[in-house]
Amino acid sequence: MRIALARGGICGSDLHDYNHGGFGAVRLREPMILGHEVSGHIREIGPGVRGFAPGDLVAVSPSRPCGACPECLRGLPNHCLNMRFYGSAMPFPHIQGAFCEEIVASAGQCVRAEGLGPEQAAMAGPMLGAEVLVTGCGPIGLLTIMAARRADPEALAPHAAGKGRLDVLFECSGAEAALCAGIATLRPRGVVVQLGLSGDMRLPMMQITVREIELRGAFRFHEEFAVAIDLMRAGLIAADNLVTHAFPLQDFAEAFATTNDRTRAMKVQLTFGAA
Known part of the structure; x- marks a missing residue:
């Protein structure tokens, strides 16, 4: 067409x-x-x-x-x-x-x-019942927040999320500092969904391994x-x-x-x- x-x-x-x-x-x-x-x-x-x-x-x-x-x-x-x-x-x-x-x-x-x-x-x-944290509030991050609220209005964690209590991290900034800080908020066997892209980042492998964190990429x-x-x-x-x-x-x-x-x-x- x-x-x-x-x-x-x-x-x-x-x-x-x-x-x-x-x-x-x-x-x-x-x-x-x-x-x-x-x-x-x-x-x-x-x-x-x-x-x-x-x-x-x-x-x-x-x-x-x-x-x-x-x-x-x-x-x-x-x-x-x-x-x-x-x-x-x-x-x-x-x-x-x-x-x-x-x-x-x-x-x-x-x-x-x-x-x-x-x-x-x-x-x-840019668009996409656990408790989730979204880091990086550009267009992709805000659309992720809208989608999470649509799925479950109670799903989003407060801005100051406590350490080791959340289920899912949607990392939308592509910033290493946001990824590392977000991983610290996850409970054992929590899930990281990495959406932001800005190049390679260093990972806190000790935390990921000991707490059995699942890291998922989401591409296109x-x-x-x-x-x-x-x-x-x-x-x-x-x-x-x-x-x-x-x-x-x-x-x-x-x-x-x-x-x-x-x-x-x-x-x-x-x-x-x-x-």
């Missing part, structure tokens, strides 16, 4: 690429278009496409697994060995991103977003994308409240500068011609 973009959110990984040419061992080795949190209106559909029509507002998933590699066949499309995730410098040649006036996407990538604004539909990518998404849209359409998650700024595409330099200023911005989006 040919889609005229309306909104595109600037993600932390976009910032790493824009500011530093990558993060950790992942480095830009050729020019690459950024962007993977996008929404837009369908302009044209191909033969055989069902369930969509020109004019529909859709959220576009950046996840494009091959469907045929061993990881896809194991039911892990987010770990596809041939993944073509928008705006990714992991493979070479790099996979170009979606900050364009128009893109062509498969119907399987798109989720209809009737009842939402383009700014909400572009927030689907696939089927969860449609779940996020459904939650927003049902009014269960209000992601538009996180969008603090929007700039036309031609003002991308100001948009990135604003995103870099965490005292002013939460989620900054670019607007395109279809907005």
